[in-house]
Amino acid sequence: MAERPDARPVWRMHHSDLAETKARLRAFLSGWLGGPDRFTARYGMPRMRRRHLPFSIGCSERDQWLQCLRMALDDTVPDTALRAALDAAFTAMADHLRNRTEPDADRHPLTGACLASPGRTPAPDDAAWRPCQPDCHQ
Template identity: 55%
Template sequence: MNPPDVMTPYQLVGGESAVRELVERFYGYMDVMPEAQDIRAMHPADLAGSKDKLFKFLSGWLGGPDLFQEEFGHPRLRMRHFPFSIGTKERDQWLLCMYKALDDMPLDPALRESLARAFAQTATHMINRGE
C-alpha cells in the first residue's frame, strides 16, 4: 500500500476512465495498423473480451483495483500467453501499438517514459519463441 501522499501510476494516468481510453487506443491501433497484423491475428475478430481483460489487468498492474485477479486469479502472464507464439517481432508490434496509445494520452513525460519501460520489460518477458 502506498503512503497517502504518494500517488499510484493508476491515479497519475487518470484512473479508470484513462485506463479504459488507453486500452481503446491500443486496440484501435492494433486493429488498423498493417505493422501490427501478426499480433492482431492472434486475437479474436471481436476485441471486446480482449479489451475487458487488458483493462482489468492494467487496473491492478498500475496500482488501482485488482479487477483481473478478482475475476480470473493471479495473472500468470507468461503462462496465459504460452498458447501464442511470441517472438521479438510480435513483442515489437505490441509495443508499437502501446507506445502510440501512450503518446495519445495527456501524460507527464516522465510518467510516459516510466510506463514505456515497464511495458517493454513485461512484453519482453512474454517472448516464448527462440528466433
C-alpha cells in the same frame, strides 16, 4: 493494431471482437497500476507469461505490440515521465512474454545493443540482463 498492417500478426492473436480483450486489459491495468485488483477477482492470478504461451511470440511480435502500445501511450498519457516509466515497464513485460528463440534475442528491443556484454555487471533491477551467449559479439 487493426490500423497497422505491420501489426497484423499480433492482431490475429486476438479475438475479432476486442470487447473481452479490452475488459481484461482494463482489469489487469487497474491492479498493476496500484488500483483495485479486478483481474484476479474475475479471471484468477495474472500469470501473464503462462496466459501467452499458446501464442508464438518472438522479437517481431513483441516489437509490433510495443509499437501499438506506444501509439496508445502517446495518445492517452500526456505526462512525459509517466509515459517513459510505463513504456519501460511494458517493454520489460513484453520481452518476458517471448517464447520463441531467435538469433537476435539478446539484443535490446529499442537500441539493438547486446544485453549480454562480456564483463557487464547487471544492475539489481536489470530484468533484461542475460549471461553472454557463445558467438554473441561476432
